Amino acid sequence: MPSAARDIPERNGNNNTGADISRTVSNSFGTLDNLSTSPTATFHSPASSYGGLRNPSTKQLKPFHTEDIKVLLLENVNKTGQEILRKQGYQVEALKSSLPEDQLIEKIRDVHVIGIRSKTQLKASVLKHAKNLIVIGCFCIGTNQVDLKYAAENGICVFNSPFSNSRSVAEQMIGTIIVLARQIGDRSNELHRGEWNKVSAGCWEVRGKTLGIVGYGHVGSQLSVLAEAMGMKVIYYDVVNLMSMGTSAQVHSLDELLQQADFVTLHVPELPETMDMISTHQFEQMKQGSYLLNASRGSVVDIPALIEASKAGKLAGAALDVYPNEPGGNGQHFNNDLNSFTEDLRNLKNVVLTPHIGGSTEEAQSAIGVEVADSLVNYVNLGTTSGAVNMPEVKLRSLTLDEPNHLRVVYIHKNVPGVLRRVNEILGDHNVDKQMTDSRGDVAYLMADISNVNTSEIKTLYQSLEDLGSRIRTRVLY
Numbered sequence: 307m308p309s310a311a312r313d314i315p316e317r318n319g320n321n322n323t324g325a326d327i328s329r330t331v332s333n334s335f336g337t338l339d340n341l342s343t344s345p346t347a348t349f350h351s352p353a354s355s356y357g358g359l360r361n362p363s364t365k366q367l368k369p370f371h372t373e374d375i376k377v378l379l380l381e382n383v384n385k386t387g388q389e390i391l392r393k394q395g396y397q398v399e400a401l402k403s404s405l406p407e408d409q410l411i412e413k414i415r416d417v418h419v420i421g422i423r424s425k426t427q428l429k430a431s432v433l434k435h436a437k438n439l440i441v442i443g444c445f446c447i448g449t450n451q452v453d454l455k456y457a458a459e460n461g462i463c464v465f466n467s468p469f470s471n472s473r474s475v476a477e478q479m480i481g482t483i484i485v486l487a488r489q490i491g492d493r494s495n496e497l498h499r500g501e502w503n504k505v506s507a508g509c510w511e512v513r514g515k516t517l518g519i520v521g522y523g524h525v526g527s528q529l530s531v532l533a534e535a536m537g538m539k540v541i542y543y544d545v546v547n548l549m550s551m552g553t554s555a556q557v558h559s560l561d562e563l564l565q566q567a568d569f570v571t572l573h574v575p576e577l578p579e580t581m582d583m584i585s586t587h588q589f590e591q592m593k594q595g596s597y598l599l600n601a602s603r604g605s606v607v608d609i610p611a612l613i614e615a616s617k618a619g620k621l622a623g624a625a626l627d628v629y630p631n632e633p634g635g636n637g638q639h640f641n642n643d644l645n646s647f648t649e650d651l652r653n654l655k656n657v658v659l660t661p662h663i664g665g666s667t668e669e670a671q672s673a674i675g676v677e678v679a680d681s682l683v684n685y686v687n688l689g690t691t692s693g694a695v696n697m698p699e700v701k702l703r704s705l706t707l708d709e710p711n712h713l714r715v716v717y718i719h720k721n722v723p724g725v726l727r728r729v730n731e732i733l734g735d736h737n738v739d740k741q742m743t744d745s746r747g748d749v750a751y752l753m754a755d756i757s758n759v760n761t762s763e764i765k766t767l768y769q770s771l772e773d774l775g776s777r778i779r780t781r782v783l784y
């Protein structure tokens with residue numbers, strides 16, 4: 307038997323301390339009779355994950371049977387991600403679409419891990435029912451669908467995939483710019499209806515035209531490089547001063563960009579400041595016969611104002627990949643019940659409408675599946691928060707099989723004075739081998755590896771930390 311499991315009592319044996327704490331995976335493990343004894347349950351061979359889970363001498367920190375971890379994956383999370391989670395032994399339920407709020411609330415009560423994409427709204431009204439939830443994986447870039455602050459304040463860590471689909475979005479935008487410039491969407495629709503309509507009026511090369519990129523982050527900067535390769539001139543507007551790719555140039559204001567660009571493309575996150583960022587005033591600033599593309603979030607463009615600008619001939623074309631309200635899954639209708647302007651939008655000339663597929667390529671989805679699932683496994687098994695979007699990033703070197711009586715304490719707490727002193731008083735009876743603590747806003751995350759801990763002491767230690775007023779969540783891994 308690996309030495310680390312030596313002191314752990316039989317799962318259903320007589321070593322129960324009699325402690326009256328119900329067992330929850332999320333808060334670590336109250337009663338000692340629930341602690342895992344099986345070497346196979348405690349020392350799994352790792353999945354594809356990186357970091358500490360790869361080294362064979364690395365101790366797998368699982369004070370629970372992995373099959374007790376319940377994972378709910380919504381919105382057709384890629385098989386790569388599902389596989390990694392299943393290989394850990396977790397119970398994984400994977401659904402193809404998002405869920406209406408009432409069904410989501412029912413399901414979320416029970417799970418320790420949830421994986422979503424851009425549709426599923428995890429606001430406080432839903433999260434307050436998620437009593438066992440320790441971590442959320444956004445298998446996408448955007449995290450605007452999650453109440454990040456509420457999650458952090460309730461000890462729920464959130465991960466995403468910051469750039470694995472950026473290239474896919476940039477390539478879709480390049481394709482769409484040419485489709486708009488040549489009115490290819492309309493020509494194709496006509497021919498599908500049996501109408502031959504060979505025209506050149508209002509159709510242009512993109513070479514020499516100016517592309518205005520709003521938001522020069524991962525997507526915007528990739529797009530910049532691709533557009534220059536096609537001979538376009540690139541200008542961009544961003545709230546941050548950024549290094550220009552190639553010969554592109556940053557402009558000082560959104561209006562300046564709108565007045566100069568032939569094509570305007572939006573790549574900003576959903577924020578209060580970006581809500582209706584392009585509305586009537588901005589369409590007025592744009593050049594006559596210019597084009598607008600939006601693959602960021604539906605709330606960034608005032609779509610009724612876009613419809614007016616298109617009908618008035620100000621816009622020669624537009625492309626939308628995102629909408630204020632989107633269907634929950636495939637096969638559902640895209641009509642006025644969803645957004646009151648939908649019929650008007652569908653009837654416009656040279657307007658390309660796509661169902662939020664900017665990041666939907668095999669390459670992107672497969673990479674996102676691996677990246678986010680790895681983050682989830684490292685968080686559940688090791689407490690590592692590297693890459694978290696709502697918690698400080700904390701990571702400790704992994705414990706090894708040579709460190710038998712060690713345990714790892716994860717203590718998420720309110721960021722108030724005096725907590726460290728009190729925590730260290732509790733840990734102080736043991737040797738603290740390593741410790742890291744960091745804070746982000748009102749929440750702090752402490753991780754410590756301590757040695758020479760007898761099994762009988764684990765519960766007391768856990769309970770002492772739980773009893774501190776500053777506690778948000780305690781996890782003890784060993």
Ligand SMILES: NC(=O)c1ccc[n+]([C@@H]2O[C@H](COP(=O)([O-])OP(=O)(O)OC[C@H]3O[C@@H](n4cnc5c(N)ncnc54)[C@H](O)[C@@H]3O)[C@@H](O)[C@H]2O)c1
Nearest residue numbers: 447448521522523524525544545573574575601602664665
């Ligand atoms: N359609 C899709 O499938 C798809 C795929 C990926 C991302 N997205 C959306 O695109 C957005 C951008 O993605 P990204 O990876 O490039 O994000 P990013 O965070 O790398 O870049 C966003 C850029 O916008 C800038 N910005 C923020 N507020 C701004 C403002 N008010 N005005 C101007 N610039 C501002 C930021 O400084 C940053 O440089 C995401 O937040 C996501 O919502 C959509």
Ligand SMILES: O=C(O)[C@H](O)COP(=O)(O)O
Nearest residue numbers: 423424425446447448665
């Ligand atoms: O935020 C993102 O990465 C994109 O909007 C893609 O979202 P999706 O995974 O729901 O397609």
